[in-house]
Amino acid sequence: MAWYRRWARDPALVTLAFALSFFGIAMIFSAGVLNAPSPVTEDAWQRQFLWLILALAAFTVVTRVRSDWIEWLSVPAYLIAVVLLAATLAIGTGAGTAEGVGRWIQVGAFRFQPSEFAKVAAVLGLARLLSAREDSPRNLRDLLAPCALIAVPLALVVLQPDLGTALAFLGILFAALFWVGTPALFLFLLASPGLALILSFDVRVWSVYFVGLVGMVYALRYRLYLAESISVVFANLAAGTVALPLWNSLEQYQKNRLLVFLKPALDPRGAGWNLIQSKVAIGSGGLFGKGFTEGTQKRLDFLPEQHTDFIFGVVGEELGFVGVLAAIALFSVFLLRLVRLAERSPDPFAGLVLIGIFGTWLVHIFVNLGMTIGIVPITGIPLPFVSYGGTFLLTCWVMTGLSARLAGED
Numbered sequence: 112m113a114w115y116r117r118w119a120r121d122p123a124l125v126t127l128a129f130a131l132s133f134f135g136i137a138m139i140f141s142a143g144v145l146n147a148p149s150p151v152t153e154d155a156w157q158r159q160f161l162w163l164i165l166a167l168a169a170f171t172v173v174t175r176v177r178s179d180w181i182e183w184l185s186v187p188a189y190l191i192a193v194v195l196l197a198a199t200l201a202i203g204t205g206a207g208t209a210e211g212v213g214r215w216i217q218v219g220a221f222r223f224q225p226s227e228f229a230k231v232a233a234v235l236g237l238a239r240l241l242s243a244r245e246d247s248p249r250n251l252r253d254l255l256a257p258c259a260l261i262a263v264p265l266a267l268v269v270l271q272p273d274l275g276t277a278l279a280f281l282g283i284l285f286a287a288l289f290w291v292g293t294p295a296l297f298l299f300l301l302a303s304p305g306l307a308l309i310l311s312f313d314v315r316v317w318s319v320y321f322v323g324l325v326g327m328v329y330a331l332r333y334r335l336y337l338a339e340s341i342s343v344v345f346a347n348l349a350a351g352t353v354a355l356p357l358w359n360s361l362e363q364y365q366k367n368r369l370l371v372f373l374k375p376a377l378d379p380r381g382a383g384w385n386l387i388q389s390k391v392a393i394g395s396g397g398l399f400g401k402g403f404t405e406g407t408q409k410r411l412d413f414l415p416e417q418h419t420d421f422i423f424g425v426v427g428e429e430l431g432f433v434g435v436l437a438a439i440a441l442f443s444v445f446l447l448r449l450v451r452l453a454e455r456s457p458d459p460f461a462g463l464v465l466i467g468i469f470g471t472w473l474v475h476i477f478v479n480l481g482m483t484i485g486i487v488p489i490t491g492i493p494l495p496f497v498s499y500g501g502t503f504l505l506t507c508w509v510m511t512g513l514s515a516r517l518a519g520e521d
Contacts, residue, residue, distance in 0.1 A: 120174050120515040121452065127445040128496060128511045132163055132504070134438070135422070135497035137403075142418035142425050142499075144404040146411060152418045155499050162501035166508035173512030181517065182239060182460050189236035189260075195225035196267035203271065214271050226276045227506040229264045230471055231513070233280055236260055237287050238463035247292030251339040254301060257288065275490030279474045286470025287463055290453070296331070300343050307347040311354035321347060372488040385415045389483045393427030393435075400431030418499040420491050423483045442476050442495075452518035461517035468510045 112122075119125035140156035143149070199216055215222050237260055248254055265280040288298060303324060311317040324347055328340045335343075358366070371383035392408040401407065406428035408414045414424050427435050446469055453465035472495050479494040481487035493500055495507050 118171070118174075121448075121518055124445070124448050124452070124511065124515055124518075125170075127441065127448060128508065131441060131445065131496035132166075132508075134441070135494075135499075135504075136160055136163070138422055138425055138497060139418050139499050141404045141406070141429060142409060142422060144410065149412065155418050158501070159499055159504065162504050163508075165501075166505045169505055170508045170512040170515075173509055174516045176516065178458070178461065178517055181235070181464075181513065185232075185235035185239040188232040192225065192229040192232035193263055193267070196229055196264055199225050200267065200270055214273055214276075224502040226264075226268050226271070226273060227502045229268070230276075230279055230283070231506060231509055233261060233264050233283055234464055234467035234471065234510075235513075237283060238460050238467055241287055241291050242459040242463055244291065248288070248294075248297065250334075250336065251297055251300065251342070252336070254288065254293070254297065257284065258301070273491075275478065275492035278478060278490065278492065279471050282470035282474030283467045284470075286466050286473070290463060290466040296334075303343065304346040304350040307350040308354055308357070311351040317351050321351065369488050372485070385421065385489055386482075386485050388413045388415060389421050389424040390485055392424040393484060396428045396431040396435075398432050400427070400429045400434055403429055405429060420479070420489075420493060420498065421483055422498050423480055423494060427483070438497075439480070442472075446473060446476075449514060452514065456518060458517070464517055465514055468514055471510070472507075 116122050136156050136159050139152075139159050143152035143155055145152070195216065199214065203215060214226060215224050237257055240257055240260055244253075261280050261284045265277050268277045268280065285298060285302070288301075307317065307320065307324075310320050325344060328335065328343055332340060371386055388408060392406065392414050395401070395408065396406075406414075406425060408428055409417055409425050414421055414428075417425050423435075423438075426438055430437075449465050449469040449472075453462045453469070456462040456465065475492055475495050478487055478490055478492045479498070482489045482492070493503050496504065
């Protein structure tokens with residue numbers, strides 16, 4: 112197995128990636144086994160397998176690139192990603208998932224999703240920026256540059272609109288800032304406008320929150336600059352003020368997803384269908400599931416997007432609680448491996464890249480699993496290595512290659 116160690120550079124991490132990828136292909140195959148076969152899902156597992164071969168080729172290339180080259184390429188990669196995201200707004204095409212969604216760029220017969228490449232570029236760009244610092248952020252002003260770096264691709268993704276993928280950029284930002292020693296208080300203040308936006312849909316709750324925040328800022332007046340204090344209060348006030356206009360600016364399908372998250376029975380045969388059927392599928396799996404390819408909700412094609420966003424519903428129905436627990440354990444070990452590699456890395460840039468990738472996948476896993484059981488709104492975010500999607504699988508293996516390369520010895 113010496114050749115495998117040389118090729119993989121980190122055999123433990125790569126073996127976990129293989130396990131998740133082949134598990135995904137098996138579940139995609141099962142998702143295509145329907146009582147009335149569908150051309151969309153029937154051969155999807157074969158296409159995913161071909162993408163896996165391409166992804167392994169990309170992995171091989173990435174793991175052979177010198178570490179200092181990767182750091183040097185982080186700046187042009189970030190700039191190219193921003194250009195591609197801007198181009199997507201102008202010439203992007205839809206993928207047949209939601210009305211008005213243009214997330215892909217078509218070049219002849221080849222189609223790719225720039226936001227996936229942008230996640231990799233954002234990880235590299237943020238790692239380059241933060242690794243150049245000699246000390247941890249000491250005030251909110253120190254967070255302006257990293258926040259601005261992430262805000263540009265995040266805003267372009269939101270404008271597509273793709274709110275699910277936008278969450279991944281937030282995962283990258285907060286994971287990296289935490290890793291470089293940003294105080295928890297500053298992270299809370301940074302996230303506070305988002306919390307204010309959520310709470311503003313109930314005026315009484317938001318009012319109590321806002322008064323408490325003002326009191327906190329006043330108590331911290333000796334740790335914060337006056338401009339920082341004013342900015343935090345103003346940002347939270349603005350978040351509460353723009354909540355209604357922002358709601359009105361959302362696409363109708365986005366509004367429906369939020370409404371049915373709060374009350375699925377509001378539209379059980381429309382916007383609430385996905386969540387209801389997903390919960391029925393997972394709940395019906397019981398302890399050991401109905402058996403591989405034997406899920407009734409899946410076979411009757413009641414479970415929507417069962418080979419992509421809702422593939423975890425197939426896992427729950429056919430493999431049951433035991434299968435779900437095993438899948439979560441596999442993801443947990445994979446994420447812990449990334450953290451362990453980041454802890455061992457003597458290079459700040461490498462450690463930040465590893466933890467940025469950790470933040471990306473943590474958001475994907477939490478949101479995907481959460482939306483299938485109704486604890487977070489449906490955002491259309493795929494499950495790493497498991498959900499069907501060529502560009503996404505390729506991105507996952509490129510990130511795995513970066514992790515293995517930067518964590519391995521030269």
